[in-house]
Amino acid sequence: MTEKLQRILPMVQKPARYTGGEYNEIKKNLEDVRVRVAFCFPDTYEIGMSNVGMRILYGVMNEMDGVWCERVFAPWGDMEEAMRANKLPLWALESQDPVTDFDMIAITIGYEMCYTNILNMLDLAGVPLYAKERHGLKNIVFAGGVCTFNPEPLADFVDFFSLGEGEESTVEIVSLYDRAKAENWSKEKFLTEVAKIPGVYVPSFYEHSYNSDGTLKAITTMEDAPKTVTKRIVENLDDAYFPTKMIVPSTEIVHDRANLEVFRGCIRGCRFCQAGFSCRPVRKKSPEVLYRQAVETLVDSGHNEITLSSLSTSDYRQLKQLTDEMIPYCESRRINLSVPSLRADNFSRELMQKLQTLRKSGLTFAPEAGTQRLRDVINKNLTEEEILTTCANAFSGGWNNVKLYFMLGLPTETDEDVLGIADLVYKVIQTWKEHASNKKRGLRIHVATAYFVPKPHTPFQWEKQIDPQEYLRRCRLLKDHFYSKSIEYNYHTPDISRLEAVTARGDRRLAPVLVEAMKNGAKLDGWDEYFNYQAWLDAFETCGIDPDFYTVRGFGEDEILPWDTIDVGVTKKFLLKERKQAYAETVTPDCRHGCAGCGAAALLQEVKCDA
Amino acid sequence: MLRLLFEKTGNAVWISHLDLMRLFQRAFKRAGLPLTHTQGFNPRPSVSIALPLSVGVESVCELLDFTLDGASVPCEEICERLNAALVPGVRVREAYDTGKKLKELAFLDCAVTFEYDNGIPADIHEKLQKLFAAESLIVPKKGKNGIQDQDIIPMIKKLEIAKAGEKKLVLNARICCQNPSLNPMQLVAAIGLHLPELKPDFAKCKRLEIYDLNQEVFR
Numbered sequence: 001m002t003e004k005l006q007r008i009l010p011m012v013q014k015p016a017r018y019t020g021g022e023y024n025e026i027k028k029n030l031e032d033v034r035v036r037v038a039f040c041f042p043d044t045y046e047i048g049m050s051n052v053g054m055r056i057l058y059g060v061m062n063e064m065d066g067v068w069c070e071r072v073f074a075p076w077g078d079m080e081e082a083m084r085a086n087k088l089p090l091w092a093l094e095s096q097d098p099v100t101d102f103d104m105i106a107i108t109i110g111y112e113m114c115y116t117n118i119l120n121m122l123d124l125a126g127v128p129l130y131a132k133e134r135h136g137l138k139n140i141v142f143a144g145g146v147c148t149f150n151p152e153p154l155a156d157f158v159d160f161f162s163l164g165e166g167e168e169s170t171v172e173i174v175s176l177y178d179r180a181k182a183e184n185w186s187k188e189k190f191l192t193e194v195a196k197i198p199g200v201y202v203p204s205f206y207e208h209s210y211n212s213d214g215t216l217k218a219i220t221t222m223e224d225a226p227k228t229v230t231k232r233i234v235e236n237l238d239d240a241y242f243p244t245k246m247i248v249p250s251t252e253i254v255h256d257r258a259n260l261e262v263f264r265g266c267i268r269g270c271r272f273c274q275a276g277f278s279c280r281p282v283r284k285k286s287p288e289v290l291y292r293q294a295v296e297t298l299v300d301s302g303h304n305e306i307t308l309s310s311l312s313t314s315d316y317r318q319l320k321q322l323t324d325e326m327i328p329y330c331e332s333r334r335i336n337l338s339v340p341s342l343r344a345d346n347f348s349r350e351l352m353q354k355l356q357t358l359r360k361s362g363l364t365f366a367p368e369a370g371t372q373r374l375r376d377v378i379n380k381n382l383t384e385e386e387i388l389t390t391c392a393n394a395f396s397g398g399w400n401n402v403k404l405y406f407m408l409g410l411p412t413e414t415d416e417d418v419l420g421i422a423d424l425v426y427k428v429i430q431t432w433k434e435h436a437s438n439k440k441r442g443l444r445i446h447v448a449t450a451y452f453v454p455k456p457h458t459p460f461q462w463e464k465q466i467d468p469q470e471y472l473r474r475c476r477l478l479k480d481h482f483y484s485k486s487i488e489y490n491y492h493t494p495d496i497s498r499l500e501a502v503t504a505r506g507d508r509r510l511a512p513v514l515v516e517a518m519k520n521g522a523k524l525d526g527w528d529e530y531f532n533y534q535a536w537l538d539a540f541e542t543c544g545i546d547p548d549f550y551t552v553r554g555f556g557e558d559e560i561l562p563w564d565t566i567d568v569g570v571t572k573k574f575l576l577k578e579r580k581q582a583y584a585e586t587v588t589p590d591c592r593h594g595c596a597g598c599g600a601a602a603l604l605q606e607v608k609c610d611a
Numbered sequence: 612m613l614r615l616l617f618e619k620t621g622n623a624v625w626i627s628h629l630d631l632m633r634l635f636q637r638a639f640k641r642a643g644l645p646l647t648h649t650q651g652f653n654p655r656p657s658v659s660i661a662l663p664l665s666v667g668v669e670s671v672c673e674l675l676d677f678t679l680d681g682a683s684v685p686c687e688e689i690c691e692r693l694n695a696a697l698v699p700g701v702r703v704r705e706a707y708d709t710g711k712k713l714k715e716l717a718f719l720d721c722a723v724t725f726e727y728d729n730g731i732p733a734d735i736h737e738k739l740q741k742l743f744a745a746e747s748l749i750v751p752k753k754g755k756n757g758i759q760d761q762d763i764i765p766m767i768k769k770l771e772i773a774k775a776g777e778k779k780l781v782l783n784a785r786i787c788c789q790n791p792s793l794n795p796m797q798l799v800a801a802i803g804l805h806l807p808e809l810k811p812d813f814a815k816c817k818r819l820e821i822y823d824l825n826q827e828v829f830r
């Protein structure tokens with residue numbers, strides 16, 4: 001195999017991503033290994049190695065005695081072609097052994113548009129796609145990640161899902177497998193036992209039946225499987241496992257830097273945001289632990305950049321204390337400290353100035369909607385005034401670049417809201433004219449609109465997606481109202497967001513569609529170079545599935561939802577209430593103004609929700 | 612300014628020149644050896660690697676120039692600390708501070724291995740010897756200004772052909788590596804072009820030693 005690979009490598013782009021051998025890569029002696037895990041990331045090396053979750057779980061599993069976890073990524077098209085031509089099955093980086101040699105195949109799933117990559121990777125590995133075609137314990141496939149909060153489109157392929165944060169549950173799962181293998185259990189026995197681990201969902205223990213109109217009729221639970229499966233969380237992040245010895249890629253990746261998560265969950269409650277709800281409750285790390293982990297990570301990796309990440313870092317209460325400590329450390333060592341997702345409050349503005357955020361990443365806002373009315377509907381707490389004040393400051397400081405991100409097709413959106421975007425942009429131009437200290441270079445405003453995708457476990461999970469023609473009409477309407485030459489307007493094509501809406505809220509009937517799409521050549525759908533809409537359309541056609549059922553139809557409030565088995569902590573009751581509030585154009589204040597009762601606090605036993 | 616003599620072998624040969632620079636910058640940091648930085652808007656650690664290797668080429672004689680910021684560290688220690696911070700396949704052989712001027716680099720020795728899956732063709736020795744003994748041997752070369760013909764004979768100082776098993780042939784050559792320079796893979800291209808029946812199924816290259824204008828080992 002290595003011989004073949006050595007001949008292929010000179011012919012493909014960026015061969016270093018296929019060979020492993022990076023600093024801190026973990027190798028073990030096979031004689032000491034009882035369970036081998038092939039950890040698959042269903043996208044390229046550059047994307048996968050930028051994923052913090054995968055790095056944590058790689059560490060978690062390799063800390064276990066007798067367990068060796070290795071990495072597997074999706075090959076780029078040129079490599080895939082060479083692999084298929086040379087009959088070279090997909091391999092893991094560390095040992096270069098084929099995936100079929102492994103006991104467990106773990107998959108982390110961060111976004112819907114990688115579903116065809118999952119199937120393509122199994123196919124390249126020579127592993128049967130459908131769970132029912134895999135017998136015995138070998139090659140058991142399990143998956144986790146944000147997307148698995150609606151696991152149903154993948155239910156026929158994946159043997160079991162590990163829902164929520166995996167620092168603790170992964171150890172329980174792999175230990176059980178270790179025992180199962182030693183005691184020679186059947187696959188059925190293992191699945192029965194693994195289903196008893198909190199947070200584990202075994203889809204084959206649930207039967208979905210449908211009404212004649214296509215809606216779900218019932219979800220029937222088999223065996224002793226729980227009616228709902230509640231996602232796992234780590235209560236105390238300070239004590240949670242965090243690897244400060246991380247793999248340092250030898251070739252450039254997307255986020256080529258150290259990354260520390262300052263807290264989990266979100267206090268904001270933007271009604272369109274899946275992460276905002278499904279990652280609750282709020283739990284923080286202490287600044288002392290973060291500082292120690294930052295220093296250890298930087299010393300060990302030799303990185304010259306570190307990011308403090310979270311869903312909304314300005315909401316980290318001890319941000320000042322942490323950055324006061326980090327800034328001198330980083331400055332004296334020529335390390336770049338970056339703090340993305342800052343809001344426009346006073347402290348954040350000061351911090352951006354200190355960190356020279358503007359110089360490095362520019363002035364960026366995501367108002368998401370053009371009018372205050374619609375921002376109230378979606379509970380996006382960002383006012384025109386905040387935007388314009390921040391812009392005025394930046395313009396008088398010599399800055400001449402702004403990026404603004406919006407969505408089109410939000411619930412209740414009218415043409416007035418669409419034109420509100422043009423209005424806001426026009427006000428930014430006005431502000432520049434009034435405040436710019438340096439007008440010679442002119443102003444550049446980048447405006448981008450995305451096509452709204454309703455996501456499970458949000459107050460908008462029942463909403464219709466507007467149809468693609470209507471989305472394009474709104475894009476053109478907006479475009480026609482951009483007169484200034486300073487504006488550069490980009491809108492996403494609707495195709496991918498439409499498919500995303502299908503897969504995000506899809507059910508088990510999508511399984512054959514995914515297989516068919518993959519056979520039609522759909523892969524690396526997130527990459528412009530490969531995205532092939534026709535492959536998908538043909539697949540829907542062949543399988544007799546109407547994508548509109550999942551998009552423009554909308555779901556009824558009393559309809560059984562495919563993801564009803566999954567409990568992420570936030571209750572359906574709360575989501576319904578939030579939906580009503582949205583239609584009433586009423587905001588729900590952030591959690592610092594008082595707990596809104598989302599329900600996620602019930603997941604905590606030892607600590608309180610730290611919003 | 613200090614200099615490293617290092618090797619790049621095994622799977623590390625797939626690391627590109629730019630990635631290797633970044634890899635060394637991080638290795639220096641991990642080793643607790645701060646580098647001086649370039650001036651300007653985006654200061655970068657100043658390391659430079661002579662004669663960038665093509666991806667896939669092995670070498671045991673690479674040079675990297677650098678300057679440490681702050682207290683001086685004994686050369687043996689630099690070598691040890693870096694090796695602890697590097698990746699498999701990249702190994703520092705030596706660190707020293709009195710190197711020759713890079714512009715005096717002129718020649719290198721390389722070994723090009725030819726693999727013939729169906730065994731080495733008959734008479735290959737004579738045929739290759741004849742090919743490379745010619746007055747001139749034109750091979751097109753991709754450059755900045757498109758494809759241009761290049762006569763490779765004047766750039767070959769020495770060439771030996773040796774069998775290495777039933778299916779492998781090794782071409783040991785001393786060639787020009789700077790003003791002008793010959794990419795050793797052009798030797799393979801020459802065969803493919805002029806003796807297509809002897810084209811190997813696979814060829815790979817290894818850099819063995821570098822020399823100055825007087826053909827003395829360059830350090």
Ligand code: SF4
Nearest residue numbers: 591595596597598609
């Ligand atoms: S439990 Fe209350 S405070 Fe915590 S995230 Fe939910 S609404 Fe906010």
